[in-house]
């Protein structure tokens with residue numbers, strides 16, 4: 001269920017992994033994009049990972065999907 005054109009946060013200076021999903025850019029799909037503007041980042045893997053591990057893979061009571 002990978003949507004095309006996911007925007008990831010660029011790795012920080014001196015870093016190698018994206019902060020949004022802790023992946024190496026080389027490991028991500030070539031179609032994905034990168035940005036330093038939080039408003040443009042659509043990758044939400046990190047936000048999901050910070051939720052309690054026992055959450056269902058669906059709607060969140062915290063409304064993190066914004």
Ligand SMILES: [Zn+2]
Pocket residue numbers: 007008009018020021022043044045
């Ligand atoms: Zn990402």
